[in-house]
Amino acid sequence: MLEIKNLHVEVGGKEILKGLNLTINSGEVHAIMGPNGAGKSTLSYAICGKDGYEITDGTVTFNGKDLLELEANERAGEGIFLGLQYPVEIPGVSNLNFLKAALNSLRKYRGEEEIAAVDFLKLIRAKAAELEMDPEMLKRAVNVGFSGGEKKRNEMVQMALLDPIFSVLDETDSGLDIDALRIVADGINRMRSPKKAILVITHYQRLLDYVVPDFVHVLADGKIVKSGDKSLAIKLEQDGYSGLGINETAA
Amino acid sequence: MTEKNHFDGINYADDFKSASGQLPGADIAWLKELRQKSIDDFIKVGIPGPKVEEWKYSNLNALKSGSFKTGLEKSSASDAAGIADIKGSKVVFVDGFYNSVQSEIKNQQGVTLQSLNEFVKSNPEKAQALIDGQAQDNSLRNLNLALMTGGFVLIVDEGVKLAEPIQIIHVVTSPAADKSLRLRNLIHIGKNASAQIIEDYSGAQDVNCWSQNVTTAKLDENATLEMYQFQDQGNETIHMSETLVDVLENANFKHYSLNVGAAMSRTEIKPTLKGENGNVELSGAFLARGGNAHDVFTHMKHMMPQCDSDQNYRGVLDKGGKSAFQGKVYVAKDAQLTNADQSNKNLILDRNAEANSKPELLIYADDVKCSHGATVGELDSEALFYLKSRGLDTLSAKALLVEAFVAEVYQDIEIGAVKEKYLALAREWLAHNE
Structure with missing residues (x-):
């Protein structure tokens, strides 16, 4: 599904990813772990197409399509979703309007008709209920005044709605x-x-107790330095990155 | 003779001479006399030039030759639908004249709603009292009175609540080319009475004209007036609107505006708090791109203690757009315990745009709370990426952020159809830019 080859990414003239390779197939859940500064967020932004992340070498293909040619919204249209570490607050835009605009943008990209307002409301209420979100939060401005947990829950509701x-x-x-x-x-x-398929980027192992990955990769200094199964995450938890010979502060 | 830094107004003497015999009420002695005095006073002062502080952001060079002659012919009816969901009276002006065919006046006990020209005939004493009592210390306002061709009168009697909002619809059509269109509106809201007025200016493209309206309102004790002013005039129109409001004890005045059209717009709002516990809220937005210049000028006068005023204006400027917000707050020596706030935020979408913001506070009382703030910023790139990552293309994402920026000044609007109209316009404005 997703194939990353020899990816080099610069941010502000500084090379962060230095030849990263990663292949993710349908049905798989991958976890990437790594110390601060290893390039974890850079990888997610490079996959999703944020401005300012300059690809200096390598390829990223998604179901055979060259992702690097596409704008962020086109990548979303192809079926990619990014759950952010720090979801952005957007004063003045209600969650409901935002979600409707997002869903309809994706439908438009795929040549589908806009969803009827009534159907949308049913759908979003169902998704909010599944994730135990208070329906009142749908009326509030996107992430404004939300607690950290509420923001993340909102990301999950968005993901469920947009169905990437x-x-x-x-x-x-x-x-x-x-x-x-x-x-x-x-x-x-x-x-x-x-x-x-899902790619979980995390600093800690504890999420992986709940979301059991098929593959675990360790990212350090812009490259994947070790790959394994769930046991690698447990080993990291026990021994730390230094157990793998990775110097966290220098990374 | 003209005043320092003013353009000569003498060019308007000829227009007055040829038009005065045909102006409405030309056969009414007091009005004729008042018009003559007004033109004389105007000529003594002239047209403010760019060196006049209050006009430094709006250059009136185009007016000094006097080439815009007073339009004296009634144009035929035009598309003036207004907001369909609002069922109240409609007062329609086409090219500066009241249009009785398109207007729809719904009678209500205790409410007078009439065209000014009819009112002057049917109720001359009251008309004279209302007009005569107005301050004549402003040259352009004097020019308006000298050459106005009509207007509307709204009087709401003591204790009466206007059943439905009134729509005042101004339309400019092609016969208005090279003309000046002037209306004078009179509003009096009685004690404990209330009214809502929705004013809508629109006009044909490529019609070079000068639309100059003056509205004076008096709010008696505990009266409430809400005004909604929407301006989307044609691209060659010079638009001016001056609103003067006397706010008496416990009275409430709210003014919402949205400026998007016209080559140049000047929106002046001048409330005077003349009784204790008065409350004034001014909220508005202006959206400008190449070919638009918007200038909002407010003058808030706190004359009495314990009054509150709040001003909240937002500007959105795309390539070539220009705007100014000038907010003057005057707090008189006796106006203790005044609360006066003012905020102007501007969003610049292109580096080739200009936003000016000038607060001016003149405070002579010592126990007051006054605040002012102005910002100029760009779109938040993190928010833009967030929206794009959810599938919105760049234009839609920007449009949503523009709407959100503007929406904050309109969040308290209670008339749903008006709020939706303003927000839809803000939302669609960018797409129309291409």
């Missing part, structure tokens, strides 16, 4: 208490399907 093929979750678990973590994990697990 491939989801990248960038430290979605950071700063969450155990109840919020359970909600987030539940949201991610709902997206597991033989036709979909």
Whole structure:
């Protein structure tokens, strides 16, 4: 589904990713772990097409399409979703309007008709209920005044609504208490399907107790330095990155 | 003779001479006399030039030759639908004249709603009292009175609540080319009475004209007036609207505006708080791109203690757009315990755009709370990426952010159809830019 080859990315003239390779197939859940500054967020932004992340070498293809040719919204249209570490507050835009605009943009990209207002309301209320979100929060401005947990839950509701093929979750678990973590994990697990794939980027192992990955990769200094199964995450938890010979502060 | 830094107004003497015999009420002695005095006073002062502080952002060079002659012929009816969901009276002006065919006056006990020209005939004493009592210390306002061709009168008697909002619809059509269109509107809201007025200016493209309206309102004790002013005039129109409001004890005045059209717009709002516990809220937005210049000028006068005023204006400027917000707050020596706030935020979408913001506070009382703030910023790139990552293309994402920026000044509008109209315009404005 997603194939990244020899990816080099610069941010502000500084090389962050230095030849990253990663292949993710349908039905798989991958986890990328790594110390601060290893390039985890850069990878997620490069996949999703944020401005300012300059690809200096390498390729990223998604179901055979060259992703690097596409704008961020076109990548979303192809079925890619990015759950952000710090969801952005947008004063003045109601969550409901935002979600409707997003869903209809994706439909337009795929040549589908706009969703009827009534159908949309039914759909979004159902998704909010599944993820235990207070329906009142749909009326509020996007993420404004939301707690950290509420923001992440909102990301999960968006993901459930937009129903992506491939989801990248960038430290979605950071700063969450155990109840919020359970909600987030539940949201991610709902997206597991033989036709979909998920990339979980995390600093800590604890999310992986709830979302069990098929593959775990360790990212350090812009490259994947080790890959394995779930046991790699447990080993990291026990021994730390230094157990793998990675110097966290220098990374 | 003209005043320092003013353009000569003498060019308007000829227009007055040829038009005066045909102006409405030309056979009414007091009005004729008042018009003559007004033109004389105007000529003594002239047209403010760019060196006059209050006009430094709006250059009136185009007016000094006097080439816009007073339009004296009534144009035929035009498309003036207004907001369909609003069922109240409609007062329609086409090219500066009241259009009785398209207007729809719904009678209500205790409410007088009439064209000014009819009112002057049917109720001359009251008309004279209302007009005569107005301040004549402003040259352009004097020119308006000298050459106005009509207007509307709204009087709401003591204790009466206007059942439905009134729509005042101004339309400019092609016969108005090279003409000046002037209306004078009179509003009096009685004690404990209330009214809502929705004013809508629109006009044909490529019609070079000068639309200059003056509205004076008096709000008696505990009266409420809400005005909604929407301006989307044609691209060659010079638009001016001056609103003067006397706010008496416990009275409330709210003014919402949205300026998008016209080559140049000047919106002046001048409330005077003349009784204790008065409350004034001014909220508005202006959207400008190449070919538009918007200038909002407010003058808030706190004359009595314990009054509140709040001003909240937002500007959105795309390539070539220009705007100015000038907010003057005067707090008199006796106006203790005044609360006066003012905020102007501007969003610049292109580096080739200009937003001017000038607060001016003149405070002579010592126990007051006054604040002012102005900002100029660009779109938040993080928010833009967030929206794009959810599928919105760049234009839609920007449009949503523009709408959101503007929406904050309109969030308290209670008339749903008006709020939706303003927000839809803000939402669609960028797409029309291409």
